[in-house]
Amino acid sequence: MTFINYAAREINCKIVYYGPGLCGKTTNLQWIYDKTNPQAKGKLISLATETDRTLFFDFLPLDLGTVRGFKTRFHLYTVPGQVFYDASRKLILKGVDGMIFVADSQEARMEANVESMANLEKNLKEQGYDLQNVPFALQLNKRDLPTALPAEEMYRQLNFKGEPTFEAVAMNGTGVFDTLKAVAKLVLTELKKK
Amino acid sequence: MYEEEYLQIKDTLQRLQVDSNAKIVFLVDKNGQQIATHGDMKGVDATSLASLTAGNVAATDGLAKLIGEKEFSILFHEGERDNIHISLVAQRVILVVIFDEKSSLGLVRLRVKKASLELERTFEQLVKKSEADRGRTDKFDSPFAEITDEDIDSLFSE
Numbered sequence: 001m002t003f004i005n006y007a008a009r010e011i012n013c014k015i016v017y018y019g020p021g022l023c024g025k026t027t028n029l030q031w032i033y034d035k036t037n038p039q040a041k042g043k044l045i046s047l048a049t050e051t052d053r054t055l056f057f058d059f060l061p062l063d064l065g066t067v068r069g070f071k072t073r074f075h076l077y078t079v080p081g082q083v084f085y086d087a088s089r090k091l092i093l094k095g096v097d098g099m100i101f102v103a104d105s106q107e108a109r110m111e112a113n114v115e116s117m118a119n120l121e122k123n124l125k126e127q128g129y130d131l132q133n134v135p136f137a138l139q140l141n142k143r144d145l146p147t148a149l150p151a152e153e154m155y156r157q158l159n160f161k162g163e164p165t166f167e168a169v170a171m172n173g174t175g176v177f178d179t180l181k182a183v184a185k186l187v188l189t190e191l192k193k194k
Numbered sequence: 195m196y197e198e199e200y201l202q203i204k205d206t207l208q209r210l211q212v213d214s215n216a217k218i219v220f221l222v223d224k225n226g227q228q229i230a231t232h233g234d235m236k237g238v239d240a241t242s243l244a245s246l247t248a249g250n251v252a253a254t255d256g257l258a259k260l261i262g263e264k265e266f267s268i269l270f271h272e273g274e275r276d277n278i279h280i281s282l283v284a285q286r287v288i289l290v291v292i293f294d295e296k297s298s299l300g301l302v303r304l305r306v307k308k309a310s311l312e313l314e315r316t317f318e319q320l321v322k323k324s325e326a327d328r329g330r331t332d333k334f335d336s337p338f339a340e341i342t343d344e345d346i347d348s349l350f351s352e
Contacts, residue, residue, distance in 0.1 A: 042239060056249060065349050067338075067349060075226065092252075095224070191341065
């Protein structure tokens with residue numbers, strides 16, 4: 001739920017990056033963190049194991065500026081992608097305003113993508129959301145790898161509701177901000193309807 | 195959040211901070227959004243504090259459900275210098291008190307109890323108000339009703 005504080009004139013929105021293990025959710029956040037000017041960002045918090053696998057979540061607060069006199073702040077979260085962290089994943093979806101699904105383009109990971117997408121839909125439902133109504137974008141990551149499937153093929157299998165889809169290489173930032181912008185825009189447009 | 199209740203909340207937090215001799219008193223919602231704070235926040239990353247607190251409470255909540263408890267309403271973390279006391283208020287917001295040796299767990303618990311009752315009343319009032327407002331949306335204009343695509347684009351101009 002978007003938290004609008006009329007007294008402090010602030011809007012806070014929560015955006016969650018979802019996807020299978022090692023698909024590049026944390027890399028997305030890391031890139032955004034590295035490329036944002038220091039006044040606009042908070043600390044990047046990463047609750048990860050010693051081998052840099054996300055254990056609970058990564059978190060990055062981002063100030064985008066003001067809209068109609070309201071300061072807009074986006075809280076970016078990633079979930080742990082590994083299958084057995086499902087209980088933790090559910091917790092992070094609480095109060096979500098926008099979702100980004102990061103898919104791994106490698107052919108061998110396609111099954112994991114599909115499984116994770118189904119898991120997202122199920123977990124959202126458990127929290128009382130319908131992905132159909134949640135602002136949502138799809139990112140096809142790791143496009144630079146030789147084993148990457150054609151984008152059209154991935155879109156055919158993963159597309160949920162004709163959501164904005166971006167090809168990305170999170171390691172070098174390609175498509176990272178485009179994906180974030182698309183979802184941020186959808187979230188703010190949603191506010192307009194309310 | 196309305197101005198009147200916001201001020202009430204700030205007032206309650208201020209009193210709690212003084213009465214319990216705490217360093218920082220902090221109110222967060224269950225999604226990790228900071229609502230209000232009082233005390234010396236210098237050198238403390240408030241946003242991260244809010245988000246980690248909510249994560250902590252959510253994880254503990256999950257643990258409670260696993261063993262058949264409704265919730266664990268109080269969490270306490272003891273450090274070498276500073277301690278954190280976390281409690282749930284009205285099942286919807288999280289009250290965080292950070293204190294050092296100038297205070298004690300007993301005192302904090304006592305004062306938190308009192309402040310929680312006050313906060314509960316304020317939030318009840320808040321819920322009633324927003325429900326009443328919901329019925330007459332025409333009167334309560336959202337500032338975002340007229341938001342334009344240009345407004346949104348300008349956020350991403352850099």
